[in-house]
Amino acid sequence: MTEQDDARSPQLLRAVLQLRAKLLAGEFPPGVRVAELTLAALLGVSRTPLRLALGVLEHEGLLRTLPSGGFVVSEFTAADIADAIELRGVLEGTAARLAAERWAGPDSLTPMREAVAAMDTLTATPDIDFAAYVAANERFHTALQTLAASPMLNRALAQATALPFASPSAFVHAQAELAEHQRILVIAQDQHRCLLDAISHRESSRAESLAREHARLARRNLDAALSNRAALEAVPGAALLRSPKPKERRHARSA
Amino acid sequence: MTEQDDARSPQLLRAVLQLRAKLLAGEFPPGVRVAELTLAALLGVSRTPLRLALGVLEHEGLLRTLPSGGFVVSEFTAADIADAIELRGVLEGTAARLAAERWAGPDSLTPMREAVAAMDTLTATPDIDFAAYVAANERFHTALQTLAASPMLNRALAQATALPFASPSAFVHAQAELAEHQRILVIAQDQHRCLLDAISHRESSRAESLAREHARLARRNLDAALSNRAALEAVPGAALLRSPKPKERRHARSA
DNA sequence: AAACTTCTTATTGCATGCAATTTGGCTGCA
DNA sequence: TGCAGCCAAATTGCATGCAATAAGAAGTTT
Numbered sequence: 001m002t003e004q005d006d007a008r009s010p011q012l013l014r015a016v017l018q019l020r021a022k023l024l025a026g027e028f029p030p031g032v033r034v035a036e037l038t039l040a041a042l043l044g045v046s047r048t049p050l051r052l053a054l055g056v057l058e059h060e061g062l063l064r065t066l067p068s069g070g071f072v073v074s075e076f077t078a079a080d081i082a083d084a085i086e087l088r089g090v091l092e093g094t095a096a097r098l099a100a101e102r103w104a105g106p107d108s109l110t111p112m113r114e115a116v117a118a119m120d121t122l123t124a125t126p127d128i129d130f131a132a133y134v135a136a137n138e139r140f141h142t143a144l145q146t147l148a149a150s151p152m153l154n155r156a157l158a159q160a161t162a163l164p165f166a167s168p169s170a171f172v173h174a175q176a177e178l179a180e181h182q183r184i185l186v187i188a189q190d191q192h193r194c195l196l197d198a199i200s201h202r203e204s205s206r207a208e209s210l211a212r213e214h215a216r217l218a219r220r221n222l223d224a225a226l227s228n229r230a231a232l233e234a235v236p237g238a239a240l241l242r243s244p245k246p247k248e249r250r251h252a253r254s255a
Numbered sequence: 256m257t258e259q260d261d262a263r264s265p266q267l268l269r270a271v272l273q274l275r276a277k278l279l280a281g282e283f284p285p286g287v288r289v290a291e292l293t294l295a296a297l298l299g300v301s302r303t304p305l306r307l308a309l310g311v312l313e314h315e316g317l318l319r320t321l322p323s324g325g326f327v328v329s330e331f332t333a334a335d336i337a338d339a340i341e342l343r344g345v346l347e348g349t350a351a352r353l354a355a356e357r358w359a360g361p362d363s364l365t366p367m368r369e370a371v372a373a374m375d376t377l378t379a380t381p382d383i384d385f386a387a388y389v390a391a392n393e394r395f396h397t398a399l400q401t402l403a404a405s406p407m408l409n410r411a412l413a414q415a416t417a418l419p420f421a422s423p424s425a426f427v428h429a430q431a432e433l434a435e436h437q438r439i440l441v442i443a444q445d446q447h448r449c450l451l452d453a454i455s456h457r458e459s460s461r462a463e464s465l466a467r468e469h470a471r472l473a474r475r476n477l478d479a480a481l482s483n484r485a486a487l488e489a490v491p492g493a494a495l496l497r498s499p500k501p502k503e504r505r506h507a508r509s510a
Numbered sequence: 511a512a513a514c515t516t517c518t519t520a521t522t523g524c525a526t527g528c529a530a531t532t533t534g535g536c537t538g539c540a
Numbered sequence: 541t542g543c544a545g546c547c548a549a550a551t552t553g554c555a556t557g558c559a560a561t562a563a564g565a566a567g568t569t570t
Contacts, residue, residue, distance in 0.1 A: 008324045046555050059314050069263045083407040094345045152338040301525050
């Protein structure tokens with residue numbers, strides 16, 4: 001449901017997309033209980049598809065269920081985000097290792113080569129087209145998953161990257177606000193190229209290490225963004241971060 | 256829902272447990288479409304909680320949604336199971352590494368020490384109590400997750416081990432049917448001990464490697480079980496394995 | 511004034527009815 | 541005999557009503 005545009009359930013799809021957007025935009029503060037009836041009215045759907053949507057978002061990790069029933073907006077610490085990125089690194093490292101081990105001929109690398117080439121030309125220009133870069137970056141990561149050829153691993157990666165700040169290009173927009181963003185992109189692009197090289201030479205251990213280190217670049221960006229308000233705002237889902245020092249965050253009343 | 260005994264939703268809980276049990280028992284052949292109405296009658300619940308239960312089981316991986324709506328029983332290949340075990344190894348390896356890195360004092364290792372001690376005494380007896388061994392083994396793996404202290408990683412591990420044949424003790428019962436089961440248990444127990452040693456000495460890299468290799472023991476058991484009908488029967492969810500050479504597996508009619 | 515008890519209200523979980531869509535079969539035609 | 545189109549039946553997605561439970565407020569007591 002979250003990936004395929006299932007036009008079979010329009011109401012459910014509408015509810016998931018709208019609610020996810022609202023959650024990521026920080027429309028509901030973390031820790032707040034979301035009531036079905038009010039949400040149903042707000043989103044313009046009935047309670048039945050809404051409840052399904054709440055379940056989907058719970059699987060994604062954006063909501064938590066209360067023991068007494070009902071849902072609460074999740075709250076994430078900086079450590080949670082760091083762990084989520086580390087986890088993605090581990091999983092993409094495994095994907096890279098499998099890609100090297102399960103090598104299916106030179107042609108299989110074409111999509112990844114094209115993504116790298118696209119990012120090469122994009123990073124060469126002075127004013128980078130971030131949207132296009134994000135698209136190419138995601139093609140790269142998709143190609144990696146394809147090469148790993150493991151439905152199980154893909155499932156795990158899908159769940160790990162469902163959290164917005166853990167996705168491969170979560171911090172690309174935030175980079176725009178950082179002074180060293182040009183340098184970071186150069187490094188990331190070199191890692192892309194090295195990863196492609198490692199896979200094409202079937203150097204599985206090197207491929208795994210590279211992919212892990214590539215994810216740690218996102219962790220560096222996270223650290224940088226945490227001390228830069230403008231950069232943090234550009235990270236999707238930043239509103240779900242636990243605020244540094246509020247006294248009474250709970251007890252807020254939701255719509 | 257799948258973990259906490261939420262007595263708040265008795266119907267949903269009933270549906271999940273019953274349906275999961277039936278699926279694992281092979282009551283519905285893989286590839287068969289499960290119809291809501293018939294299932295609701297079979298399980299004694301209404302369609303609303305049943306639909307929620309279907310969603311839960313889909314998230315666990317036991318069901319797949321059809322593009323046209325409705326659910327199908329998942330089918331797994333031997334490669335899928337091998338990958339699921341490999342994935343668990345990667346994740347537990349990460350848990351072991353984090354446990355070593357995040358060392359929280361000697362007392363934190365007490366639960367793991369006790370689990371190892373319990374398995375030591377259990378494996379010492381000639382006629383091993385498999386149920387007790389499984390319980391201790393799961394205490395060990397739970398302790399590992401606790402030591403990792405990462406909710407994100409725990410979530411990934413929960414999903415990875417939700418598939419029955421990927422859980423840490425999936426093949427313990429199958430081992431009983433294997434000739435070399437005594438030797439395998441000795442090896443596994445040594446790995447448990449080494450892992451504990453590595454964590455207690457904060458040898459993170461060694462801990463990760465050991466946990467990965469420990470999971471590969473399950474892969475060996477899988478290979479052995481695949482050529483041993485009696486052993487395979489003892490593996491939960493074995494009925495969802497793609498049969499070696501059926502001509503017309505689909506088109507079966509479900510209840 | 512604080513805490514416990516009781517009661518009212520609001521919210522969730524469940525059941526079921528209805529409409530739209532799909533599925534499967536059947537007839538007719540090549 | 542095989543295939544295309546059509547029709548009937550079944551199935552899913554959605555909306556809503558109802559009952560049980562939880563949250564909150566008010567009142568009372570210590």
